[in-house]
Amino acid sequence: MTTQRKAYRASIVHSVADPKDVNLEESYEYYEDGILVVENGHIVDIGHAEEVLQRQPQNLDVREYKDKVITSGFIDTHIHYPQTGMIASYGEQLLDWLENYTFPEERRFKNPVYAHKVAKLFLDELTSNGTTTALVFGTVHKESVNVFFEEAEKRNMRMIAGKVLMDRNAPDYLTDTPESGYQDSKELIEKWHNRGRLHYAVTPRFAPTSTQEQLSTVGRLLEEYPDVYMHTHLSENKKEIEWVLDLFPERDSYLDVYDHYGLLHKRSVFAHGIHLSDCECQRLAETDSAIAFCPTSNLFLGSGLFKLPKLEQHGVRVGMGTDVGAGTSFSILQTMSEAYKIMQLQQEKLHPVKSLFLATLGGARSLHLDDKIGNLAIGKEADFVVLDTHATQLMRFRMQQATTLEEKLFVLMSLGDDRTVSETYIYGEQAYDAHFKDVTKLVS
Incomplete structure (x- = not known):
């Protein structure tokens, strides 16, 4: 388990409510340039990068990603x-x-x-x-x-x-x-x-x-x-x-x-x-x-x-x-x-935002685990995934035409597969890295 405080910088999106219960814009949080901060297996901060950096220690260990989206596992x-x-x-x-x-x-x-x-x-x-x-x-x-x-x-x-x-x-x-x-x-x-x-x-x-x-x-x-x-x-x-x-x-x-x-x-x-x-x-x-x-x-x-x-x-x-x-x-x-x-x-x-809900927070609610997992809210367990929006040549080209978050999510869901998953984190620890195709190397 990661006891050291670590941060991950990328675009970040996660569900906070069922779109059927609230206005669509209120059902998710999105940070185009965001930071997720993890310590002791839990999420301790999330938000716009500039704001998070201001309230975190100056020596914060930040891992930065290009053309990536972080969301809940x-x-x-x-x-x-x-x-x-x-x-x-x-x-x-x-x-x-x-x-x-x-x-x-x-x-x-x-x-x-x-x-x-x-x-x-x-x-x-x-x-x-x-x-x-x-x-x-x-x-x-x-x-x-x-x-x-x-x-x-x-x-x-x-x-x-x-x-x-x-x-x-x-x-x-x-x-x-x-x-x-x-x-x-x-x-x-x-x-x-x-x-x-x-x-x-x-x-x-x-x-x-x-x-x-x-x-x-x-x-x-x-x-x-x-x-x-x-x-x-x-x-x-x-x-x-x-x-x-x-x-x-x-x-x-x-x-x-x-x-x-x-x-x-x-x-x-x-x-x-x-x-x-x-x-x-x-x-x-x-x-x-x-x-x-x-x-x-x-x-x-x-x-x-x-x-x-x-x-x-x-x-x-x-x-x-x-x-x-x-x-x-x-x-x-x-x-x-x-x-x-x-x-x-x-x-x-x-709607792609509804699909994201079903695959994350909706699943957690179905299992009565939404107090622990399902989104990236502060206090939740740090299970999250890093998605590569340029995972394939076609996806890279298609993303260049996308102008809204909803469109980008829909492209991820329509063209995405295991190649889209760049990294997976379990309770704050890296469990999978696409650069290491043999995932067993990451498991003792």
Whole structure:
């Protein structure tokens, strides 16, 4: 951890409010020539360079960047680390894709050596794409979660993860039992939850792969550990929804299955939520549950178009998710680009300032971590990313035509990817530098 006070000078932009709640200009702060000051892993000053320099010591260590933008680290509210090795698998929709690609790959995570190898690669990919916090699926194997947390702890990353619970409608080699899943989850919670910057999420894969008995144990865990997260999937695919209603004919809706077993609370995050009724949206809002918007995955699997305005009208919290490996990129920048297109297909606009909010402060609010992360406010943890506005020849040329901040942000989101990420800082320490392509050199 950096105890010495350090400063970073560049253009700086970060979200301070949801654009739907305030005037657009009041939803962000922008310093064309700004300085961010960090000490003891936290932000201690931010503002226009001349003003910050006047109130800081004359011997302040300042690192200056040209053609760069500093913003808060990206927050991925739904991603599967065991699916890293099967990203870009061709030709299926959700249920067949799970059977043909996902389950065979996840079988390999019984081996902690393999799990360790993938966890390192996964975390390297996150940092090289500017993602500093993520809500992460493991596998049914307890070992896969232990290994993931061990690697995240080494890097001091704020990560949330959990062991998958799955006791039916899956291969025998990937199923647990209600009791074994409960006991494994309990052990992992007591070992990892709130350890440093780590948190635990109770993680039933989705309703079809858990019996009523297992869903009851999920509700039991949430009662016993009220500050843990609950992470699962909801209403991603129409055939999936039909299957859920066949399996639970006594319930009114897909969401009602989870609600019946006590799985909706303020730290519940449901991935996708594409095909939701007004009643389901209202219930999510009432319980302060959140939805992870996963545009690249929704397009790749042909699942449908996410209805952001509808969810926001009901007051549902929404964050951005890559959903690797159905999602096709670890890059939140590319994910923002696909989100824009999904809105366009519905004759809706997604402003670049709103996209930045969803990828940073909106994600932090969805995870109830906005008191710690999500923007560059004084007192927040110093997770931030340095973006190169001239990362490619095309981007450099296009930026020369951009005249406003909004236009520059839109170019970053439309043309940006991992090449755009120049540096990533975790709790004030450099975790990635594009000049060192082997990011493992920065991790002990």
